[in-house]
Structure formats: structure tokens, C-alpha cells
Amino acid sequence: MKKAFLFIENQAFNTLLELAVRTKERGYTNLLIFRKMQPHEKEKLNEYERRHQHPLFEQICEVECWDFNSLRDLVEDMAGKQPLAGILTISGLFTPDGLLGASVAQIASEKGLPSQSVDGLYRSNNKYLTRDALRHAGLQTVDFGLATEETSLIEHARRIGYPVILKPVNGCASQLVIKCENEQDLLQGYRTALKKLPQSIYRNLYSCTHQFTDKKGNLITFDPLRTMLVEKYIDGPEASIEIVATESEVIPLLVHDKVLVSEGDRVVYEHLLVVPPVRFTPEELENMKQYAIEVAKATGIKNSLCHVEIRYDKQSGPQLLEINPRVGGMLVTKSLETMIGFHALDAMVDLALGSFQPRPYPCASDQYGMFTLYPPHAGYFERVEGLDKLNRIPGILSSTLLFPEGTHIHGDDEEVFLLMCWVKAETYEEIQDIYEQAKREVRFHVKKEAPAL
CATH class of the missing domain: 3.30.1490.20 (ATP-grasp fold, A domain)
Structure with a gap:
């Protein structure tokens, strides 16, 4: 009997579809436990199935409750009908019913399947427990x-x-x-x-x-x-390190230099990242990679991609801002693919199947960058001007508007990536110039809305 791949997810719909296409192509039957789908999500799934003339998921169970016992009962029922090859969640964040990633890891472990670490997921999703784990391991931490x-x-x-x-x-x-x-x-x-x-x-x-x-x-x-x-408070230049933790080892993949970061009243904004890094010596880069490895080991993460954010203090060296047991946001997956030939979504599937095979990851020397443009404030996104001019700027490889015109967007108390761009140039200075041109060309019209009483 053909084996099934089970997705348990409550957020990342687009990434979910991309992953499901991959498991389908590998010959697995896809099963899904998901929240209630929005109309536009149903239409996107239907569009795929009309185009390919076969279902992407053989069974979809929409749920409102994410507590461990309910999930385990659902998985037990599905596994009784078809053997499972792997179980995967994407974001795995806290819900009102518990830490979803930890529940999925526990269920996978009980079924004898490759799993993340329940302990590691709690210690990397809870920032207090992260600091406590570093202190216990004797690592540098504020x-x-x-x-x-x-x-x-x-x-x-x-x-x-x-x-x-x-x-x-x-x-x-x-x-x-x-x-x-x-x-x-x-x-x-x-x-x-x-x-x-x-x-x-x-x-x-x-x-x-x-x-x-x-x-x-x-x-x-x-x-x-x-x-x-x-x-x-940690001072110093900021960087992020993408790593992969297998069952037994932790491997650094790529370092992004966050060359433009600003601190708002209630939010820290990442504007421009470049790769390879431009502000760190080879010794500092090696220190950051080794520190990221030790951080991941201290938290106990396994079978997971990880995103480690640090600031490099000139006196004490790398200092952790946070660690996330998932791949970084913005265009990090694009960067991993371009710079080291690492396909993050394929790796997520491989880790869930227990088939991930690490290899050397030499980094390309060409200078790339990614940047995001933020909305001026939260409200009703009426329209955007200047995208045609933006896309004609030399060096712009792609631009993505993440929210369609005519929708409500947030952005007063959190990072909201409204427009993301992937660029290439000869030098970091040229990439920074492209970013400055983009800021001049693009205008977001966002209508403020009256605050709720």
C-alpha cells in the first residue's frame, strides 16, 4: 500500500501547498489536518487540482481545536487507514491549545517516525527558556x-x-x-x-x-x-545564521549580514540584508557559526531548520537575539538556493522522512541582497505606485507584493513585509543604492482606520 505524508498546520498555507507538491511528486499520498480554509485558499487549492486533474490531498480534516489528545486521535484514525511515512508541521507556533510543533513532534515520535525534539521546541519557542538553556550550557548570554x-x-x-x-x-x-x-x-x-x-x-x-x-x-x-x-540591550552589527540540525549534528549553512536595521518605538525593522556578509572578518564569521551551533545544541533542537539571530559585540563577541526552529523569513529560502544550492522545502521533507543527507555547502562569491519596504502604518491598503519603475531598476531580480491592494494590513506594532525584493550587484554599495532608489520610487497609500473602542 502506498504510504502517506501527513501535514499538520494552522498557518502557512502557501508553503504548505509547495511542500505537498513535493511529497506528491515523490509518490506519497498527502493527508492534511488544517484550520478552516479561507475562500481564497480553497480557490487556490481548487485551481491546482483543476490544472493537474488530481487531488493534492487525499484527505483534509479542518479543525478548530489543536490540543494534543484531539490531534493524536485524528492521526491515529488516519494511520489506521494508511501507513504514514512522515509527519510535518511548518510553523509549529503556540496556539491557545498548546505548542503545535511540540504536539506534532510527540505524535511523530509515538508513531516511530522521525521527529523534532519536544524539549528543543519549547526551549527555542519560549525566549526565557532559550536564555535559561544558554546560561545552563555556559554559553555567552546577556x-x-x-x-x-x-x-x-x-x-x-x-x-x-x-x-x-x-x-x-x-x-x-x-x-x-x-x-x-x-x-x-x-x-x-x-x-x-x-x-x-x-x-x-x-x-x-x-x-x-x-x-x-x-x-x-x-x-x-x-x-x-x-x-x-x-x-x-545588545549593541553591535546584526546578522543571522541559517543552520540545519539533524538527529545527531548541527550544520551551519549561510550567514546574512543585516546591514540596515532600525529600532522603532515598539518594533525592530530589518530593511536590507546582504550575502556574503560585508562587515565581518573571516574570524568573526567563524565565531558566529560556531556560536550558532552551540546555541542550537544547548536548546536541544533536532531534525529542524533553524534561524539564529545575533548581534556581534566587539568586546564579548556574538550574542544571541533569538533562535527559531524554522527557516528564516523574507527571502532567505531564495538566498539559500542561490548561494549554496540548498533547497529548504526539500530539506524539510527529508528531515521528516529521516532521509536528509548533509553535504558541503560552499558559498558563491557573487553579491546578492534582499530588502523589504514597510507600510507607513496599519490600515486599509488602497494602492501602490511605482512598481513599474521599481522593476526597471538595474539589479532588481524579483519583487513581490505580499498583500493585495484593497486589504487591511497591520504594521504599527510588528514587522509587516509589504514589498520584498531580491537583487544582485557588483558591490554592497551598489545594492544599497538600489534599495535607496526603490524607496524613492515606491509609494504605499494606506488609509488609517479609527481605533477600536
């Missing part, structure tokens, strides 16, 4: 604390020393990352965050109260709607 109310908030900040950073313990998209220079900033930032978290576009992540043990064995209860991580 001082930090868990603020559950204003008294502990102030105590941690005074011990750490200003400036400090406030961030949600399980946040994403740099949402509500707040730099505080003094106690007044600290209290204002904390109160603002606690007010905004329940209304944020990621509120389903933050509504997951969960318990997990630190490395000393202390059981900690995390309520992300009422808790913020406090940590020492």
Missing part, C-alpha cells in the same frame, strides 16, 4: 529576567542595568520589542505591551498559558498575556 508584574519588572531591570529590552516570551515578527533607557520607559513600555497583547494579530500565540521546567528543574508557569522578558 542577563535576563521574567517580569510577571511591575515589582519584578523593576527589580530585574535594576539588576541588569539600563538600557534593557522588553519582549513577549513567545513573540514573533519583532512585535512589541521595546527598548527602555530608564525606569520611566520601562513602566510605560510594560503597560503598553500588556494593553496591546490581547488585541494583537498574534493574540492566539499569546493566549497559550503553559508550563515547562527550566534547566534546574523548576516548573515555571508562563502566561504570555501578562508576562514579558527583560534582558540587557
Whole structure:
């Protein structure tokens, strides 16, 4: 009997389809546990099936509840009808019912299939547990604390020393990352965050109260709607390292130099990244790669792509900002394919099947870059001007508008990539010039909307 590949996912629909095409081409039957599909998602799936005249998924189960026992029962029912070759989730983020990635990993492990590490997923998705794992392993990490109310908030900040950073313990998209220079900033930032978290576009992540043990064995209860991580502010140039963790080893793939990063009131914006890096010596690059390997090992991640963000302090060397047990965003998958011939989606399938075979990954020497243009604020996206001029700029290889005109977009408290570009030039300076030209040519018209009462 033909084996099935099971996807369990609640967010990344487009990536899900791309992965399912790959498993279908490998001869597997696709099964899917997914949230209720939106009309445009159903139409996209139907369009694929009309074009290819066969279903992409043999069975689709739409669910509203993501708790472990319900998922396990569904998987047990599916596995009783057809043997499973692999189980995969893409984002695996927190839901109101638990950490989806950890539930999927546990289910895969119980079925005797390759799986990620439940422990590693908690320690990489919860930023407090990440810091705790690094400290326990003796790796460089800034001082930090868990603020559950204003008294502990102030105590941690005074011990750490200003400036400090406030961030949600399980946040994403740099949402509500707040730099505080003094106690007044600290209290204002904390109160603002606690007010905004329940209304944020990621509120389903933050509504997951969960318990997990630190490395000393202390059981900690995390309520992300009422808790913020406090940590020492890290200065220095920023970079990200893409790595792959197999069952037994951790392999660095590619370093991106985040040459233009800005800090808003409540968000950190990544504007321009280049590869190969331009601001680091060979020794510093090697230090970053080795540090990323040790960070991944400390958290216990396995069978996963990983995205490690660091700042390079000239005195202490690489310092972790965060680690995510998934491939980086923006155009990182394009960069991996171009620079080292690494196909991230194929690797995700291979890891879930237990068939991933590491190899050397020499990096091309040509200079590439990726940049994003952000909306001026949240609201109704009326129209965009200048795309025709943008695409005629020499060096622009591709441009992607991520939100169609006529839709509501966010962007006041989190990174929202509205337009992404992939570029090539002879030098970093030329890439920066292309970025500056793009900013001059493109205009987003976003109508502000009245705040909810």
C-alpha cells in the first residue's frame, strides 16, 4: 500500500501547498489536518487540482481545536487507514491549545517516525527558556529576567542595568520589542505591551498559558498575556545564521549580514540584508557559526531548520537575539538556493522522512541582497505606485507584493513585509543604492482606520 505524508498546520498555507507538491511528486499520498480554509485558499487549492486533474490531498480534516489528545486521535484514525511515512508541521507556533510543533513532534515520535525534539521546541519557542538553556550550557548570554508584574519588572531591570529590552516570551515578527533607557520607559513600555497583547494579530500565540521546567528543574508557569522578558540591550552589527540540525549534528549553512536595521518605538525593522556578509572578518564569521551551533545544541533542537539571530559585540563577541526552529523569513529560502544550492522545502521533507543527507555547502562569491519596504502604518491598503519603475531598476531580480491592494494590513506594532525584493550587484554599495532608489520610487497609500473602542 502506498504510504502517506501527513501535514499538520494552522498557518502557512502557501508553503504548505509547495511542500505537498513535493511529497506528491515523490509518490506519497498527502493527508492534511488544517484550520478552516479561507475562500481564497480553497480557490487556490481548487485551481491546482483543476490544472493537474488530481487531488493534492487525499484527505483534509479542518479543525478548530489543536490540543494534543484531539490531534493524536485524528492521526491515529488516519494511520489506521494508511501507513504514514512522515509527519510535518511548518510553523509549529503556540496556539491557545498548546505548542503545535511540540504536539506534532510527540505524535511523530509515538508513531516511530522521525521527529523534532519536544524539549528543543519549547526551549527555542519560549525566549526565557532559550536564555535559561544558554546560561545552563555556559554559553555567552546577556542577563535576563521574567517580569510577571511591575515589582519584578523593576527589580530585574535594576539588576541588569539600563538600557534593557522588553519582549513577549513567545513573540514573533519583532512585535512589541521595546527598548527602555530608564525606569520611566520601562513602566510605560510594560503597560503598553500588556494593553496591546490581547488585541494583537498574534493574540492566539499569546493566549497559550503553559508550563515547562527550566534547566534546574523548576516548573515555571508562563502566561504570555501578562508576562514579558527583560534582558540587557545588545549593541553591535546584526546578522543571522541559517543552520540545519539533524538527529545527531548541527550544520551551519549561510550567514546574512543585516546591514540596515532600525529600532522603532515598539518594533525592530530589518530593511536590507546582504550575502556574503560585508562587515565581518573571516574570524568573526567563524565565531558566529560556531556560536550558532552551540546555541542550537544547548536548546536541544533536532531534525529542524533553524534561524539564529545575533548581534556581534566587539568586546564579548556574538550574542544571541533569538533562535527559531524554522527557516528564516523574507527571502532567505531564495538566498539559500542561490548561494549554496540548498533547497529548504526539500530539506524539510527529508528531515521528516529521516532521509536528509548533509553535504558541503560552499558559498558563491557573487553579491546578492534582499530588502523589504514597510507600510507607513496599519490600515486599509488602497494602492501602490511605482512598481513599474521599481522593476526597471538595474539589479532588481524579483519583487513581490505580499498583500493585495484593497486589504487591511497591520504594521504599527510588528514587522509587516509589504514589498520584498531580491537583487544582485557588483558591490554592497551598489545594492544599497538600489534599495535607496526603490524607496524613492515606491509609494504605499494606506488609509488609517479609527481605533477600536
